[in-house]
Amino acid sequence: MTPVTISALALSVGMAVAAGLVGCFAVMRRMTLAADAISHVALPGVALAIILKLHPVVGALAMLLVGAILIWTLENRTGISTETITGVVFSVALAVGAMLSSGEELLEALFGAPGNLTNLELAAGLIGAAAVIAFILSARNALLVSLVSPEIALTSGINVSRLNLLFLLTFALTVALGLRYLGVLLMGSLIIIPAATARRLARSLNGMFIYATAVAVTSTVLGSYAAASTGRESGPFIITVAGALFFLSLLRSSPG
Numbered sequence: 001m002t003p004v005t006i007s008a009l010a011l012s013v014g015m016a017v018a019a020g021l022v023g024c025f026a027v028m029r030r031m032t033l034a035a036d037a038i039s040h041v042a043l044p045g046v047a048l049a050i051i052l053k054l055h056p057v058v059g060a061l062a063m064l065l066v067g068a069i070l071i072w073t074l075e076n077r078t079g080i081s082t083e084t085i086t087g088v089v090f091s092v093a094l095a096v097g098a099m100l101s102s103g104e105e106l107l108e109a110l111f112g113a114p115g116n117l118t119n120l121e122l123a124a125g126l127i128g129a130a131a132v133i134a135f136i137l138s139a140r141n142a143l144l145v146s147l148v149s150p151e152i153a154l155t156s157g158i159n160v161s162r163l164n165l166l167f168l169l170t171f172a173l174t175v176a177l178g179l180r181y182l183g184v185l186l187m188g189s190l191i192i193i194p195a196a197t198a199r200r201l202a203r204s205l206n207g208m209f210i211y212a213t214a215v216a217v218t219s220t221v222l223g224s225y226a227a228a229s230t231g232r233e234s235g236p237f238i239i240t241v242a243g244a245l246f247f248l249s250l251l252r253s254s255p256g
Contacts, residue, residue, distance in 0.1 A: 043097025
């Protein structure tokens with residue numbers, strides 16, 4: 001059995017809170033499929049980092065940020081939907097990443113491999129999680145207004161285009177935070193499933209935030225301990241718990 005350290009638990013909880021908050025707006029923006037696809041854009045970055053002997057998360061984050069900017073640019077210039085553009089970028093990224101990765105490296109990139117956590121990784125991860133949480137909480141009103149009516153947002157002085165870019169970059173950072181625990185294949189699921197569960201249970205945005213973060217944290221903690229006790233990758237366990245909580249939420253009627 002591989003023990004779950006306090007530092008690893010702290011980082012995973014921070015990541016889960018960030019994922020829960022970002023997921024609320026991803027679900028409301030109907031990015032359910034696009035959100036999962038965006039996480040796959042990290043794969044070629046992981047592969048290149050391994051080839052260049054860099055930390056995999058560094059390569060993943062760089063590729064995710066480039067992917068987010070590319071998706072935003074193409075959406076603004078072409079008018080094509082975010083889902084369509086993300087699907088194209090995702091497909092190309094997945095193909096390139098698969099060509100650059102070996103079997104074992106590809107498996108770890110897809111499903112996550114927690115491994116040993118250094119002090120630098122812990123500090124960077126906690127700072128990144130704090131940045132995501134701070135952005136969502138501070139910009140939640142602007143995000144909500146731009147979601148309900150971009151026209152009203154513009155007349156209120158909100159730069160909708162810049163806000164969309166910042167949200168995509170925040171989403172990319174959130175994905176990077178969770179790659180260690182879930183990998184590129186499953187990280188998008190931790191962003192979407194808790195938020196989808198919260199949407200069924202909550203009656204307000206604040207309630208949705210609370211439910212989503214609670215489900216994400218519970219899934220991450222229980223899944224991490226289950227993975228440690230069996231010596232397996234943590235990603236599948238975390239998402240299995242999240243999925244179970246979602247199906248349990250179906251037993252309750254949606255709030256009126």
